[in-house]
Amino acid sequence: xxxxxxDAMKALQAGVAKAEELGIKVAIAIVDDHADLVALIRMSxxxxxxxxxxxxxxxxxxxxxxxxxxxxxxxxSTPLLATTNASVYHGQLFYQQGxxxxxxxxxxxxxxxxxxxxxxxxxxxxxxxAALLGDVE
Numbered sequence: 001x002x003x004x005x006x007d008a009m010k011a012l013q014a015g016v017a018k019a020e021e022l023g024i025k026v027a028i029a030i031v032d033d034h035a036d037l038v039a040l041i042r043m044s045x046x047x048x049x050x051x052x053x054x055x056x057x058x059x060x061x062x063x064x065x066x067x068x069x070x071x072x073x074x075x076x077s078t079p080l081l082a083t084t085n086a087s088v089y090h091g092q093l094f095y096q097q098g099x100x101x102x103x104x105x106x107x108x109x110x111x112x113x114x115x116x117x118x119x120x121x122x123x124x125x126x127x128x129x130a131a132l133l134g135d136v137e
Contacts, residue, residue, distance in 0.1 A: 002032075003030065003032055003038045003039075003109070003110055003133060005038075005039070007132070007133060008030050008038050008039035008133075009039070010132060011030065011039075011112070011129045011130075011132040011133050012028055012030070012039055012041050012129065014128050014129060014132055015028045015041075015112070015114065015125050015126070015128055015129040016028070016041065016043060018124065018125050018128040018129075019043060019114075019116075019117075019125050022117070022121055022124070022125070024116060024117035024121055024125075025043045025044070025045055025046040025047065025116055025117075026042075026043055026046060026051065026055070026114045026115060026116035026117055026121075026122060026125055027040065027041065027042040027043070027046055027051035027052040027054070027055040027114065027115050027116055028040070028041050028055055028112065028113070028114045028125060028126070028129060029052065029055040029056035029058075029059045029112065029113045029114075030059065030110060030111075030112050030129065030133065031056065031059040031060055031063055031110055031111050031112075031113075032063075032109070032110045033063060033107070033108055033109050033110055035059075035060040035063050035064055035089075035111075037056055038110065040052055040055070040056060043116070046116050047116065048116070051115045051116045052115075053092075054094055054096075054098075054113075054115035054116075055098070055099075055113045055114050055115040055116075055122075056092070056113060057092050057093055057094030057113070058094045058096060058097075058098045058099035058113030058114070058115060058122070058126075059099045059110075059111040059112055059113030059126075060089065060092055060093050060094075060111070060113075061085075061093040061094055061095055061099065061113075062099035062100060062101045062111035062112075062113060063101050063108060063110055063111035064084070064089070064093065065081075066101055066108050067101065068097070068099065068100045068101070068123065069094065069095060069096060069097060069098055069099035069100075069113065070096070070097030070098070070099075070119055070123060072095040073095050073096055073097065075095075076095035081093075081095065094113075094115075096119060097119030097120065097122065097123055098113055098114050098115055098119050098122030098123050098126060099111050099112060099113030099114070099122075099123070099126050100112060100123060100126050100127055100130050100136055101130070101136075102130040102131070102133050102134030102135060102136050103134050103135045103136075103137075104134045104135070109133070109134045110130075110133060110134070111130070112126040112127075112129040112130040112133070113126055114126045114129075
């Protein structure tokens with residue numbers, strides 16, 4: 001499945017609306033099934049400069065391992081996850097709560113990550129975005 005820029009923009013707008021509803025400022029990243037960046041936004045006045053990279057890193061981790069990034073936190077230092085992150089992804093994967101994968105036709109099609117609030121709030125925003133792009137468990 002290819003994620004169109006039109007679909008990505010609509011989904012990001014929904015994510016920003018959800019963040020505003022929650023009273024938070026976040027960055028939101030959408031990656032495809034190869035963990036390549038499709039779209040990224042950082043809300044105005046988001047607190048930290050690294051939030052776009054954090055959102056993208058969470059989304060990448062989620063799509064690489066096919067599960068919410070928060071499920072990976074406890075296993076982040078295991079040899080498989082740590083080596084994959086260091087050797088293949090050059091330390092770009094963030095194993096912290098805030099991203100979820102989405103499917104199309106039963107296959108992982110991409111993931112959405114958010115960063116800037118609590119892990120639970122980041123994931124809540126990501127779920128809204130991902131639900132507009134595919135099926136979310």
